Amino acid sequence: MPRTLRQHVEEAERIMSIGGVKTLIPQRGIPAPIRVDAGNRQLEYAVSVRVVVEKYDRTGYAQAWLKVSDDVAGTFWQSIPAWSVCPLCMGRAPEDRGKGRVYCVACGAFVKPRRLRGLVSWDIRRMAQALRKGGISVG
Numbered sequence: 001m002p003r004t005l006r007q008h009v010e011e012a013e014r015i016m017s018i019g020g021v022k023t024l025i026p027q028r029g030i031p032a033p034i035r036v037d038a039g040n041r042q043l044e045y046a047v048s049v050r051v052v053v054e055k056y057d058r059t060g061y062a063q064a065w066l067k068v069s070d071d072v073a074g075t076f077w078q079s080i081p082a083w084s085v086c087p088l089c090m091g092r093a094p095e096d097r098g099k100g101r102v103y104c105v106a107c108g109a110f111v112k113p114r115r116l117r118g119l120v121s122w123d124i125r126r127m128a129q130a131l132r133k134g135g136i137s138v139g
Helices: 005-019 040-056 061-067 070-079 116-132
Strands: none
């Protein structure tokens, strides 16, 4: 069964959290639990998922949205600002007044402003496509 993008990120976070654990200290009178190390293939998978998420997240909101639970995702999505931004520098752009392009004061270019939520959803789609194609190889 194929995983969703959020499930890929959850699994990568789980693998990375246990990846650094080499030994467990035993409690008094209780034998130490079996040592758990993540295999090389699992670590490569986790790193490739992280690389995809960091490469395609231009705004920082997509990575945060992927890490919240499904119950909170809707309210988190509503907290993303609805204003227009310059797609080049992510600075807040003046509203388009029907001309198609506006002058971005921050980067000094004439751009077509985009809604921040639209850019976040576009980043999420690009992440999912990259993972479907096999991610980014780190091995």
